[in-house]
Amino acid sequence: MKLGSAIPWALLLSTGEAGPDECGRVIKDTSGSISNTDRQKNLCTWTILMKPDQKVRMAIPYLNLACGKEYVEVFDGLLSGPSYGKLCAGAAIVFLSTSNTMTIKYNRISGNSSSPFLIYFYGSSPGSEY
Template sequence: GRGAAPRVRAEGSRSCGGVLRDPPGKIFNSDGPQKDCVWTIKVKPHFHVVLAIPPLNLSCGKEYVELLDGPPGSEIIGKICGGISLVFRSSSNIATIKYLRTSGQRASPFHIYYYADPEAFLLLQHEYLDIVLNAIQQDLLVNLF
């Protein structure tokens, strides 16, 4: 039931970026002066990083979030500033999230959830997506595994 779902640790609420190793969790970007933030999420070998991204409300053209499939410097999967809920699964046990903005733009707050996903698990199962999207709506994470 709802009472069994743990509240999420808000990683990065005081710091801009860092290496996160303890899923599940939540990356939180405040509306402070930070300009470029890089969060690298590392999970155990033979697991993948799953990012659940609620709709962002950033000032497109002035600030955006980049998703990288691997450590910093890896291929950029996409740049996001708004839109619908997204779920991304890395091809390895590392994923990177970057937040970038122009100097004149104040940082907009946002949050992104991260999970560890076993290699044998198929993310595209509808039940799993429903759980993730439901967790976003309720602003809490269930312990999926």
């Protein structure tokens, strides 16, 4: 079953008019960015949902989180899908989904301060390199 047609109703119903950085948001924009503006939250997830014929291309220009205390995890699809790994540091990090969905999870150990990050995303059509 293609992931684009398997989005649970509860996930679709949670789509709101909130800003793109709000935790738990399903983002249906064709391009944009995500940052951790709500630094009070220890756990945040964002699900990026493109048109059925597109894939999600995600880029993290620079990541410098407190390794061992916080990380960003990128999933190919929903949270139940395969993980690209837990990231806390790096530069020029790029991922391409295998479907029209990608999920980003930010996790921080309670009591530790939050480090800023910025993630860019856009829809990539089949056959396009960029």
